[in-house]
Amino acid sequence: MLTKEEQDKLTPDTVLELLKEGNRRFVSGTLTIRDHSQQIRDATSGQYPKAIILSCVDSRVPVEDVFDRGIGDLFVARVAGNFENTAILGSMEFACKVSGSKLVLVLGHEYCGAVKGAIDNVELGNITPMLKNIRPAIEHFTEYEGDKTSKNEEFVHMVAEQSVRGTIKDI
Numbered sequence: 001m002l003t004k005e006e007q008d009k010l011t012p013d014t015v016l017e018l019l020k021e022g023n024r025r026f027v028s029g030t031l032t033i034r035d036h037s038q039q040i041r042d043a044t045s046g047q048y049p050k051a052i053i054l055s056c057v058d059s060r061v062p063v064e065d066v067f068d069r070g071i072g073d074l075f076v077a078r079v080a081g082n083f084e085n086t087a088i089l090g091s092m093e094f095a096c097k098v099s100g101s102k103l104v105l106v107l108g109h110e111y112c113g114a115v116k117g118a119i120d121n122v123e124l125g126n127i128t129p130m131l132k133n134i135r136p137a138i139e140h141f142t143e144y145e146g147d148k149t150s151k152n153e154e155f156v157h158m159v160a161e162q163s164v165r166g167t168i169k170d171i
């Protein structure tokens, strides 16, 4: 758990470096072992997280683990396809302006079902309007001459990356 004083000393660059270091531990399989029951007790007095992460809902991307963080370290906003909307922007403003977080990070990922669904124009209930948020990233590649279906891993990767870039710009 961070204190307010510790949070105040952080800069966006130091937070980004801490998250990259945590991600290296995740990749190398050396995650920090945490006593969550103690952390929960420590957290009752308040929270001073370092960053807010916008992530996809994908079950294979457990955000705190991906950055080797524990309780009280991060705000996490999640929506399939990791795009922003008014509620997410409000959550980011709460994280940074009200709670003092130093960094907004948009986390995309490989083999994203939302990106694949948007590429294939999946139509199903509320998924249809949700996937429209990913359309601009697909339309960015109108000149692309390869196979524009979710079977093309290269295209899925390009759209996922472009979607993160577009989301950062929109934020």
Ligand SMILES: [Zn+2]
Pocket: 056, 057, 058, 080, 081, 109, 111, 112, 113, 114, 115
């Ligand atoms: Zn996804």
